[in-house]
Amino acid sequence: MMGAGAIEQFQKRWQQFKYVEGLLYAVGFGGFVYLLTHNIFYGILGLLMASGITFWILKPWKISSENAVGYIDAHLPEAGFSSGLLLSPTHELSDLSKLQQYRVATQLEPVLSKLRPPHNLLKAALVMFGLILLGLAGRFVLTKFGNPSGGDSSNTEQITFAPKDTLSTTAEIPELIATNITIAYPAYTRKRTLNTSAPNIKAVEGSRVTWNLEFDGDVQEVEMDLMGERIGFTKTQESYRLTKKLEASGFYSFTFKDDSGNDYVSDLYSMEMVTDEPPMVQIEGLDNYTYFEFDDDKRLMLNTNISDDFGIDDTYIIATVSKGSGESVKFREETVRFDAAIPKGNKRTQLQQALDLDALKMDPGDELYFYVEALDQKTPTQNIGRSETYFAVIRDTVSDAFVVEGNLGVDLMPDYFRSQRQLIIDTEKLIADKPNTSEKDFKSRSNELGFDQKQLRLKYGQFMGDETEMQAAPGQVSSTEAEGDGHAGEEGEDLLDEYSHRHDSDNEHNLVQEQEHGHENGEEEEDPLHDYLHNHSDPEASTLFEKSLKAKLRDALNIMWDAELHLRLYEPEKSLPYQYDALKIIQDIKNSVRIYVHRIGFDPPPIKEESRLSGDIGDITNFDKKEAFEYQMPFTSTRETIARLERLILGEKQFDDRDSALFIDAGNELAPKAISEPLKYLKVLQGLRDLEKVANRNKENFKAVQKNLLEVLPEVADNPMKRAEYQDEINLLYLKELGVYE
CATH class of the missing domain: 2.60.40.10 (Immunoglobulins)
Known part of the structure; x- marks a missing residue:
């Protein structure tokens, strides 16, 4: 019979799918019974009963070849509703039927093995897992609530x-x-x-x-x-x-x-x-940092979730307002209660509260630090839980300027001494972003960095007495010379005129040309107030730094000129080395003006001149101090117990009262560790306790207890000791070749 074997294989696969489907249902029910009863016998019994019931319902043995032929004809067009011819003997068919049989067998051969019989394996698997999860849930409920409070527990473990x-x-x-x-x-x-x-x-x-x-x-x-x-x-x-x-x-x-x-x-x-855990407090939907403008609605909405294992007693908001800055900063702490009543004793609660910054009397520039604190009902001391700390700031609309008066002290290290580093970071970022930045944006950002470099240079110039840009860049003409031939520029506009240093000063057009007042005799009249005035016309005399720092600061200003020039010319790569050089000089200046406290040390007694260089050392003795201490090895009793058990195993001695006391001491040594790791140490402690019973004092128990003690005995740190030294020259050369001293 041509093709009959393929149909029989399809029929067997159909039956196998049905058997597996019934087995999945049975396994799920058997697992459910086992998890509820915690008895393997009942689990197997439930598996067998469920298998019989599901197999009887599915009846996989009743799937016949006629069922297989009907399914193939309905799902494979290649069969042409003639797959039944494959089951008929060839000699009983007519010539036309034989031809049809051959054609159907040829067409079904490549596709019949891919046809999947009808099954519900996915459904059966879901039912199996569902029954197992249901059994786990039932087991949890029985474990937690199966022993009612106030009744006797039917626990099989009893005191013996x-x-x-x-x-x-x-x-x-x-x-x-x-x-x-x-x-x-x-x-x-x-x-x-x-x-x-x-x-x-x-x-x-x-x-x-x-x-x-x-x-x-x-x-x-x-x-x-x-x-x-x-x-x-x-x-x-x-x-x-x-x-x-x-x-x-x-x-x-x-x-x-x-x-x-x-x-x-x-x-x-x-x-x-x-342990009674403290309450868990969490604020949702609020950023850690919140900023408000002066005309904003300065309210914060707090959505707080609070939970505790046994019940919440009270909760409130701790708000701290910070006013001022520096040494004049002041703090004010307030306790803000929730508007809603707090249900005492609830294990979980949700509270909402609007925190009004105006009600806290906050002004522009003030900062608010707040968090939510909760207390549970533990007695006599309550547990306290708190949320993260959140911040709220009202932006200040007024910026204060630092002004140096002639009769006031001067801070030699202002905050903007760190700005050169930020310029370096921005320049490096500009260089890195150059491939992905348009030419227009690149030039704009480079020009802005040049302007920032100029502002920093002007700030440093103030500390050299440069109230305006008095020092020209190296190789640049003075303002007077520029005015002398400035008319020549009217014929053609200078393209670099906007970026040249001589136009960097905003007040340059207001400067008065200096005039020299000479005398007929060639001698300049001495000003009697010259030594008592702060002469701003002389940069070398007007610096606020000490004399040794003027040269360094002037070098830094000159280097900043070059750094700014290359930034203005859209060459940040060439400007970066000058910026690093300027930063290095600034760091040297900052380190040189640090104030160090005089070290208080040992003042030796004066040397007697008559004894100096005499070479007499008879009265000089060396100081030699010796200190002896006894090293106490940890877990001493446990180590002695291991040695004593070895003697008991070998039969060298009999168990006595001293052994019992030693085993108790060993158990007390291991007990603190057993609290943190009970699964590791409980078996060891139980074995030591069993040795107090005369029935357990045999060689097998001694070996088992000794083995458990060796497994849990912690390693001992190396004892400080003198290492062996190899004094022999041949050994030293040999060890050197081995690379011991590398």
């Missing part, structure tokens, strides 16, 4: 005791018949008192935990061993009672004695303290 030493066969062992642990949470948490028999405790900080132990038999001295601290129980009627406030996490166990003096000890249990 074992004797420390071997008992006589006639001794009766007291039995713990009832355990009741009561956890009273702090009142502010609004959580009900929890009664349980599970010894592993997890409660909020400040909870009061009460243990009630009831024994069948005569018992003496019931105690709790809390990380080395012994706490005795109080006997009340037929039970023993102990109440302790939960203040820290740790590990504990119980011990008691019977009438015969035999000691019994329990396993090690955990006591975990849950």
Whole structure:
């Protein structure tokens, strides 16, 4: 039968898809049952039952070849509704049917393997994952709320005791018949008192935990061993009672004695303290920095979200207004309450408040720093949470100018001494942006940088006494010479006239030409007030700096001329080296005017001239100081325990009371680390505690405890010691060749 095998393969793939679809449904239901019951037997049973039901509904075994032929004819035009001929024997067909059979088989061969049978695998997979997620949610709900507060917990873990030493066969062992642990949470948490028999405790900080132990038999001295601290129980009627406030996490166990003096000890249990976290405060939809103009509506809208694990008690806004600047700055702090009432005890709340800067009496130039602070209901000390700090500034419309009076002190290091660095940064940015900048914009930006360089040069010129541009650039004619032949410029306009240095001064057209007043005898009359005046006509005499700095500052001004020139000529690459040279000189000037405080040091006694250069050193002794200290290696008891366990494994000694005390000390050493990493250390501490029971004192337990101790023992830092030195010349040469001293 030509092509019958391809149809059979399609039929098998269809059946396989149906089986996989039913299996997905079954796995989802089995996982759901397992997660709810936490029992593998029930999970497998649910898987088998769901498989049977889904297979019975889908019936994959009932997909026949006729079903496959019908699906192929309906979805493949190449079949020509004649794919059924492929299942018929060739000798039973007519010549025309044989021809059709051959044609259909030839056309179906390349496309039939690509045809996918009908299935719902995606739907089945979604149902499977949905059932598993539903089982996880149900497991979470049962774990969190399945044990109602106030009822007894049906926890399988119970407190068990074992004797420390071997008992006589006639001794009766007291039995713990009832355990009741009561956890009273702090009142502010609004959580009900929890009664349980599970010894592993997890409660909020400040909870009061009460243990009630009831024994069948005569018992003496019931105690709790809390990380080395012994706490005795109080006997009340037929039970023993102990109440302790939960203040820290740790590990504990119980011990008691019977009438015969035999000691019994329990396993090690955990006591975990849950810290009450401070409130979480977050302001949404507000920028960290907000600026207002003088005529703006100066209001800030605060949308605040506050959450706490047990409840919010109060919240408010802390606003600090800053007025003034420098040493005259003043701060005023205010507490702004929310207009809306704050619901006490809610774990989550949203508040809105408009913060009016005018109501805070802020003026132009003032700054506001504010944040939202929230308190929870923890007693006796509340936790405080706060948001980020936000800033609001009212821009100042008045700019103050720095004026130097003749009778006032002068700040030799003004803020604009840092402007040359900013010019360098802007010039480098202009050079980097040149390929992507139009020629017009490039020239405009270069010219603006030249103007900024000019302004900086004029500022420095003021400190040289240059109230106007008195110093011409190197190689430039003076203003008088320019006036002398300035008429020649009327014939043709100078293209560089706008960018030349002689026109940089705004007041140059107002300057009065200097005139020389000579005398007939060739001698200039001496001015009697010359020594008492601040002569602005002489730049060398009018500087505000000391004499040694004038030359450096003049060099910086001359270099700034060249830097400005190349910027005006649209050559920032050539201007950049001059700017760096000017910055270097400015830094030297700034460092040279720093004031240093005289160092107070040791003043040696005067040398006796009669003993000087005599060579007598008889009375001179060397100072030699020796200090001995004992290095204390950390985790000493733990290391001794490892060595003692090795001797116990080899059978060199028997277990005695000293071993028990040593193992307790080792456990106390590791207990602080077990609080931060309980999963790593709990097994080790439990193993040490088990060695106090006589039934566990065997070679296998000794090896297991020793192995666990070696795994958790931290590494020791290197002990300071003198290194070995190789004095032999051959060894030194050999080590040198090996590259030891490289």
